[in-house]
Amino acid sequence: MSLQPTDTKPLFMRGPSLGVRMLLIAVFSILLMILDHQQGHLRTVRQGLAVAVYPIRVVVDLPFTAASWMGESLSDRGRLLSENRVLRTDILIHQARLQRMATLEAENARLRALMDSSAQVSNRVVVAEILEVDLDPYRHRVAIDKGNRHDVFEGQAMIDARGVVGQVTRVDLLSAEAILISDPGHALPVEVNRNGLRTIALGTGDTSRIDLPFLPNSADIEPGDLLVSSGLGGAFPAGYPVARVMEVDRDPGRAFARIRAEPTASLNKEREVLLVWPRLTPVEAPMGTTVQGDPEASPPDPGGEG
Amino acid sequence: MAAHRRMWPVLLSFLVALSLEITPMPEGMTEARPAWLAMTVVFWALADPRRYGLGFAWFFGLLMDVLKGAILGQHALALSVVAFIALKFRQRIRVFPIWQQTVSVTAIVAIYAFIILWIDGLTSDVSIVPERALPVAATLFLWPLLSWLLGWARRHLRVA
Numbered sequence: 001m002s003l004q005p006t007d008t009k010p011l012f013m014r015g016p017s018l019g020v021r022m023l024l025i026a027v028f029s030i031l032l033m034i035l036d037h038q039q040g041h042l043r044t045v046r047q048g049l050a051v052a053v054y055p056i057r058v059v060v061d062l063p064f065t066a067a068s069w070m071g072e073s074l075s076d077r078g079r080l081l082s083e084n085r086v087l088r089t090d091i092l093i094h095q096a097r098l099q100r101m102a103t104l105e106a107e108n109a110r111l112r113a114l115m116d117s118s119a120q121v122s123n124r125v126v127v128a129e130i131l132e133v134d135l136d137p138y139r140h141r142v143a144i145d146k147g148n149r150h151d152v153f154e155g156q157a158m159i160d161a162r163g164v165v166g167q168v169t170r171v172d173l174l175s176a177e178a179i180l181i182s183d184p185g186h187a188l189p190v191e192v193n194r195n196g197l198r199t200i201a202l203g204t205g206d207t208s209r210i211d212l213p214f215l216p217n218s219a220d221i222e223p224g225d226l227l228v229s230s231g232l233g234g235a236f237p238a239g240y241p242v243a244r245v246m247e248v249d250r251d252p253g254r255a256f257a258r259i260r261a262e263p264t265a266s267l268n269k270e271r272e273v274l275l276v277w278p279r280l281t282p283v284e285a286p287m288g289t290t291v292q293g294d295p296e297a298s299p300p301d302p303g304g305e306g
Numbered sequence: 307m308a309a310h311r312r313m314w315p316v317l318l319s320f321l322v323a324l325s326l327e328i329t330p331m332p333e334g335m336t337e338a339r340p341a342w343l344a345m346t347v348v349f350w351a352l353a354d355p356r357r358y359g360l361g362f363a364w365f366f367g368l369l370m371d372v373l374k375g376a377i378l379g380q381h382a383l384a385l386s387v388v389a390f391i392a393l394k395f396r397q398r399i400r401v402f403p404i405w406q407q408t409v410s411v412t413a414i415v416a417i418y419a420f421i422i423l424w425i426d427g428l429t430s431d432v433s434i435v436p437e438r439a440l441p442v443a444a445t446l447f448l449w450p451l452l453s454w455l456l457g458w459a460r461r462h463l464r465v466a
Contacts, residue, residue, distance in 0.1 A: 031379075032379035
C-alpha cells in the first residue's frame with residue numbers, strides 16, 4: 001500500500017470492488033431511510049448525531065449573533081435612551097392591560113365553570129431564538145436553540161408577539177426543529193374570531209400567505225376577519241391570532257370559496273419566538289356533549305406556569 | 307508515505323463545506339445554493355481515492371442529513387453516488403482540461419440534485435420548479451474556483 005503512489009490503480013484488488021461497495025452502501029442507506037421514515041425508529045441515532053453537529057449550527061449562526069451584539073454595543077447613547085423610553089412606555093401600557101386581564105381571566109373561569117366547560121389557563125412560555133441557518137429553501141423549517149434540556153416537546157406551539165409562528169417537529173438535546181405555518185405541508189385548525197366559524201388553514205410555501213380551502217361559498221367570512229387558533233386537534237392552544245383574511249373569492253362554479261389570509265406573525269423576520277406549554281385540558285367539546293371526565297385524568301402540566 | 311499525508315485540511319474543508327450548506331444566503335439567492343459538499347467530495351475523491359472515497363462521502367452525507375433535518379440517509383446515499391461516479395471515471399476526469407472537468411462535475415452534481423429531489427418526492431410533496439436547477443448551474447461557475455483553492459491547499463499543505 002505505502003509503496004504505491006496514489007495515482008496508480010492497485011495491481012490486485014483488495015476487498016470488495018467499488019461496485020459492490022456502492023451497492024452495499026446504497027442498500028444500507030435505503031434501509032436507513034425506510035427506518036427513519038417510519039417515525040421514531042432512529043430517534044436516538046439522530047439525537048446523538050444532532051449533538052455532534054450542533055457546533056456547526058452555532059458557528060454558522062455566530063456571525064449573526066455577533067453582528068446584532070455589535071449593533072447593540074456600538075449604537076450611541078441617545079438612541080439607546082430613546083429606545084429605552086419607548087420600551088418603558090410599552091411596558092406600562094401592557095401592564096395596565098394585564099391588570100384588567102387578571103380580573104377577566106377569573107371571570108372567564110367562573111363563567112366557564114358555570115357552563116361546565118374546561119377552563120383556559122395561562123400558559124407557561126419560554127423565549128427561544130431562531131438560529132440563522134437555512135435548512136431547505138423549499139420547506140419552511142427553522143432550527144431553534146432550545147431542546148430536550150429545556151422541556152421542549154414535539155408538537156409544541158411556537159408564537160411570536162403578533163401570532164402563531166409554527167410548531168416543533170423534532171427535538172434534540174440542545175436544539176429543535178420547527179415547521180412554520182406557511183410550510184406547504186402544514187395545516188392549522190383555526191376559527192374566525194368574529195363568529196367562531198371553524199376551518200383549517202393550509203400553508204402555501206409563501207411566508208406572506210396561507211389558504212383556507214375548505215369553506216363553502218356561503219360561509220360568513222369577509223376580508224379583514226381575524227383568524228385565531230381554535231385549539232381543536234390539541235396541538236395549538238386556542239385563541240392565538242393566526243392570520244387576517246385578505247381576499248375572499250366566491251366563484252359560483254366552484255364548490256368552495258378561495259380564501260387567502262396573511263399571517264399576523266412575521267414569519268421570516270423575527271429572530272425570537274415564544275414556546276408555549278399548554279395546560280393539557282381536554283379539547284373543548286360543543287355544548288351538551290361535554291365529557292364528564294375525571295379532572296385528574298388529564299396529564300399534568302410539564303412545568304408549571306411562569 | 308501515507309503516514310505523512312495530513313488529514314486535517316481535508317476534514318476542515320469538509321466541515322467548511324457542511325457549514326456553507328446551511329449558511330443563510332442573500333435574499334433571493336436561497337434557491338441557488340451551490341452543492342458545496344458534493345463538489346468537495348468530488349475533489350477529494352479525485353485527489354486521494356483510497357482515503358476519501360465512498361465511506362467518507364457517506365459519513366458526511368449522514369451529518370448533512372442531521373444538519374438539514376432531512377430524512378436520514380438521503381444526502382448520504384446521494385453523496386456516495388457522487389463519490390462512486392467520481393471514482394469510476396477518475397482517470398479520465400483528472401486529465402481533462404479545466405472546462406471539460408467543470409462540465410463533468412456539473413453533470414455529477416446534476417445527478418446528485420436529482421437523487422435528492424427524487425427522495426424528497428418519495429417522502430413528501432415537492433414543487434418541481436425551474437429554480438431546482440440553479441444549484442447545478444452554480445456549480446458550473448464555482449468548480450474552477452473551488453478546485454483551484456483546494457488544489458492550492460493540497461499542494462502547500464501536503465495533503466495528498
